[in-house]
Amino acid sequence: MVTLKCVPCAIPLLLIAMAATAQNVTTNEQLAPNEGGWTVRWNDHPEIDWSGRLRVEIHARVQSDGRMSDAAVEDQQGDTFDVGRRRIGIQGDLGRHITFEVEREIERMDPWRDVWINYRVSRIAQVQAGQFKIPFGLEETTGLGSLTFIYRSLVSRRLAPGRDRGLMLHGRLAGRTLGYEVGMFAHDGDNARPNGGVRVFGGRTVAGRVVAEPFHSKAWWSDFQMGAAFTSSQVPVGFPAIRGRSLLGVSFFDSDVWVEGTRTRVGLQAQWRPGPFSITSELIRVADDRRGQSPSGTDLAPFLTRGWYVSGAWVVAGASRVARVATPLRPLFHGGFGSIQLAGRLERFRLGGGPATEVPSMSPRAGSIAGNGEDAMTIGLSWYPNRWIRIDSNLIRETIGDASQSSYPSLRFWSRLVRLQVSL
Amino acid sequence: MRAGARKRISWIAVVVGVATLAAAHVDTADAQTAADLFDARVVQEVRLFINERDLKELRERYLENVYFPADLHWGGLQVRNVGMRSRGLASRSATKLGLKIDFNHFSTGQRFLGLASLVLDNLVTDPSMVRDSVAMSFFSRLGGPSSRQAFARVYINGVFQGLYAVVEVVDGDFLARTIGERDGYLFERHFVTPFLGSDLGDDPAAYRTVFQPRTHELEADTVLFTPIRNLFREVNQPVDSAWRDRVEHYIDLKQLVTHAAIETFLAEKDGVLGESGMANFYLYRSRSSDQHRLIVWDKDSTFSAIDRSIAQGVAQNILFSRALTFEDLRTLYLDVLERCARLAAADDWLENEIARVTTIVRVAAHEDGTKPYTNDAFDAAVDFVKLFARQRSSFVLQEIARERQVR
Numbered sequence: 077m078v079t080l081k082c083v084p085c086a087i088p089l090l091l092i093a094m095a096a097t098a099q100n101v102t103t104n105e106q107l108a109p110n111e112g113g114w115t116v117r118w119n120d121h122p123e124i125d126w127s128g129r130l131r132v133e134i135h136a137r138v139q140s141d142g143r144m145s146d147a148a149v150e151d152q153q154g155d156t157f158d159v160g161r162r163r164i165g166i167q168g169d170l171g172r173h174i175t176f177e178v179e180r181e182i183e184r185m186d187p188w189r190d191v192w193i194n195y196r197v198s199r200i201a202q203v204q205a206g207q208f209k210i211p212f213g214l215e216e217t218t219g220l221g222s223l224t225f226i227y228r229s230l231v232s233r234r235l236a237p238g239r240d241r242g243l244m245l246h247g248r249l250a251g252r253t254l255g256y257e258v259g260m261f262a263h264d265g266d267n268a269r270p271n272g273g274v275r276v277f278g279g280r281t282v283a284g285r286v287v288a289e290p291f292h293s294k295a296w297w298s299d300f301q302m303g304a305a306f307t308s309s310q311v312p313v314g315f316p317a318i319r320g321r322s323l324l325g326v327s328f329f330d331s332d333v334w335v336e337g338t339r340t341r342v343g344l345q346a347q348w349r350p351g352p353f354s355i356t357s358e359l360i361r362v363a364d365d366r367r368g369q370s371p372s373g374t375d376l377a378p379f380l381t382r383g384w385y386v387s388g389a390w391v392v393a394g395a396s397r398v399a400r401v402a403t404p405l406r407p408l409f410h411g412g413f414g415s416i417q418l419a420g421r422l423e424r425f426r427l428g429g430g431p432a433t434e435v436p437s438m439s440p441r442a443g444s445i446a447g448n449g450e451d452a453m454t455i456g457l458s459w460y461p462n463r464w465i466r467i468d469s470n471l472i473r474e475t476i477g478d479a480s481q482s483s484y485p486s487l488r489f490w491s492r493l494v495r496l497q498v499s500l
Numbered sequence: 501m502r503a504g505a506r507k508r509i510s511w512i513a514v515v516v517g518v519a520t521l522a523a524a525h526v527d528t529a530d531a532q533t534a535a536d537l538f539d540a541r542v543v544q545e546v547r548l549f550i551n552e553r554d555l556k557e558l559r560e561r562y563l564e565n566v567y568f569p570a571d572l573h574w575g576g577l578q579v580r581n582v583g584m585r586s587r588g589l590a591s592r593s594a595t596k597l598g599l600k601i602d603f604n605h606f607s608t609g610q611r612f613l614g615l616a617s618l619v620l621d622n623l624v625t626d627p628s629m630v631r632d633s634v635a636m637s638f639f640s641r642l643g644g645p646s647s648r649q650a651f652a653r654v655y656i657n658g659v660f661q662g663l664y665a666v667v668e669v670v671d672g673d674f675l676a677r678t679i680g681e682r683d684g685y686l687f688e689r690h691f692v693t694p695f696l697g698s699d700l701g702d703d704p705a706a707y708r709t710v711f712q713p714r715t716h717e718l719e720a721d722t723v724l725f726t727p728i729r730n731l732f733r734e735v736n737q738p739v740d741s742a743w744r745d746r747v748e749h750y751i752d753l754k755q756l757v758t759h760a761a762i763e764t765f766l767a768e769k770d771g772v773l774g775e776s777g778m779a780n781f782y783l784y785r786s787r788s789s790d791q792h793r794l795i796v797w798d799k800d801s802t803f804s805a806i807d808r809s810i811a812q813g814v815a816q817n818i819l820f821s822r823a824l825t826f827e828d829l830r831t832l833y834l835d836v837l838e839r840c841a842r843l844a845a846a847d848d849w850l851e852n853e854i855a856r857v858t859t860i861v862r863v864a865a866h867e868d869g870t871k872p873y874t875n876d877a878f879d880a881a882v883d884f885v886k887l888f889a890r891q892r893s894s895f896v897l898q899e900i901a902r903e904r905q906v907r
Binding site for chain 1: 569
């Protein structure tokens with residue numbers, strides 16, 4: 077099956093032209109000061125400054141995907157896919173203590189993405205309020221433009237909570253060795269919410285994460301970080317909205333399982349980016365209580381969804397470090413060809429299971445749930461002609477079917493994806 | 501012996517003792533069979549556990565075939581995660597739920613005592629509560645394959661729901677037990693509108709509204725229903741010398757006549773010759789043949805009237821009326837009726853069978869507070885069934901004699 081989504085050609089072409097022009101602009105070059113202290117300039121982005129007190133960057137991103145898969149893929153209009161996206165937003169700061177961001181999608185049902193304001197009391201204590209990503213999941217809280225692969229891993233897409241409205245205290249301690257984020261949110265994120273229907277998701281959510289960079293002062297290990305995160309929320313009685321969907325949306329487990337009680341997420345993350353290499357791994361586990369959900373009204377073992385991924389990347393050419401691959405040393409048409417990165421990812425995602433003493437069943441009130449799962453392998457090649465343009469191609473091998481369960485048929489298929497992304 | 505060693509030996513003794521008891525319990529459980537479940541000499545006890553939320557929804561949606569998970573306990577055995585749904589046509593009730601239990605609905609391959617499913621008949625359409633059981637015994641006595649059944653007190657979440665019949669489902673297991681094969685095509689007469697044997701046209705799928713496949717459900721309509729379409733196409737052709745051969749290619753006419761005769765003796769008003777068209781039977785076709793045969797089902801409308809004519813329902817049924825134009829089949833019909841009458845009367849077998857069954861169920865039936873009739877109505881209905889048993893044979897024999905004289 078082939079699904080091809082193209083944004084209107086005019087927008088990317090315009091942005092490419094702008095990007096090419098902007099290559100010649102010196103960073104921080106002042107373009108048009110005005111009488112009232114207003115300054116308009118082009119740094120990495122178009123930027124407006126008012127007397128050094130208010131600074132507003134304008135961001136825009138368009139992307140177009142091509143997909144070919146041996147399996148039926150989710151409708152391209154599905155909300156879980158970054159297909160044909162057009163985003164526009166602003167980022168900035170007001171005075172010395174306040175930063176803010178407003179970003180929205182164009183032509184989507186739920187267009188607002190990040191809408192937040194941050195007040196920096198000091199390095200160790202900042203307060204952020206509004207709608208933003210709940211501090212859980214390394215990859216999930218990495219911006220779209222900085223992802224290594226076209227799609228985030230299954231655990232990031234399905235189990236990490238995503239965005240919600242809330243209030244968060246965060247900062248860095250011990251000389252930047254330890255970062256912390258703790259907050260209260262209205263719900264448990266948009267990733268856990270149903271696209272439609274009556275499935276349940278978490279209510280008021282407490283979330284927290286600590287990330288340590290224990291070798292902060294040692295050059296070779298300076299970038300190594302590891303962290304742990306959790307969320308806790310109450311889920312009303314019903315079938316959960318966290319379901320088994322492959323990277324491209326193939327449904328393999330509907331989670332028709334009664335849950336009620338506390339939803340607990342636990343996540344572990346680690347990342348190391350020595351020079352042109354990087355290795356990243358995450359492990360996420362979500363447990364939904366099933367209080368009083370057995371046929372006889374007793375508690376059942378929690379409904380578990382869990383998974384992990386390990387990914388690695390290598391900047392083959394054009395940049396000295398993985399962290400700088402998006403800003404090639406010699407851009408295309410400026411003495412070079414940009415930068416190239418090769419990456420690979422292995423991942424596993426499982427739903428269901430239960431006490432080994434019970435026979436797995438597809439009953440929505442089974443003690444041991446005959447669940448399902450997916451293993452995936454992704455190979456990615458990314459080319460960054462310049463800092464604004466990125467072209468990715470991913471080859472994905474997905475295997476659906478949990479070998480320990482025999483209730484569902486297994487499925488194995490390849491998918492090929494290409495993405496053109498232009499950012500300002 | 502050191503104290504530590506004595507302590508270890510004591511623990512080993514305890515463990516061995518517990519293991520022995522557990523093994524004994526397992527042996528007891530393993531000894532139970534489907535025959536024990538269908539032992540009609542006692543009232544069984546079936547306990548179901550279903551989440552209260554599901555039970556509420558099941559009662560609200562009792563007219564739908566929605567499955568809910570439940571645990572079933574019987575005879576010291578427990579089977580978990582069974583699928584349970586409301587069942588029945590006229591007998592559907594939110595108060596006294598008629599239930600179908602599918603052991604493998606949620607758990608692939610799960611069986612209970614070798615059974616894939618069970619029916620818990622709520623007995624609400626028969627004030628005597630014994631008609632179906634006695635009629636099935638009568639069919640069985642005459643050699644026809646019939647479902648095993650027993651009576652049971654049914655509890656849901658510990659609350660007594662009333663007296664039910666535990667009925668063996670007509671499925672592959674039933675076919676294997678009764679006729680020695682399980683891979684043929686089985687259809688349940690699906691009552692949407694009356695059907696008297698008319699030709700529904702060329703499209704085999706038209707018969708899906710009359711007969712619902714219970715095996716090979718995923719096969720194409722042309723495979724499933726073409727022999728049935730051909731049967732009723734041939735039935736509606738002019739009755740000539742070739743009619744018999746053509747129709748008999750698709751249905752065992754002697755078995756059909758025998759089946760109908762037994763129903764007629766039992767004064768079945770909702771069977772093959774029923775007042776609302778053909779009802780309450782299964783059609784079975786072997787994989788290696790186009791010929792169908794009938795399997796009896798749901799006889800709670802038998803014993804309807806002592807003086808119900810043996811010709812009742814014959815004329816309006818196209819298939820049966822045409823079959824009886826053949827002298828040998830008409831003779832067979834009368835012969836089977838006569839055999840039924842003599843069998844029922846011999847040593848008051850039928851009356852004694854009714855008395856035996858009612859003795860078993862009387863206490864539980866009286867305690868059944870969800871049945872839609874009073875205990876007096878139950879007693880009166882039982883009395884009528886006994887009266888039927890005493891008088892039906894002589895009435896039928898008189899009608900047979902008159903019918904033979906006419907010929």
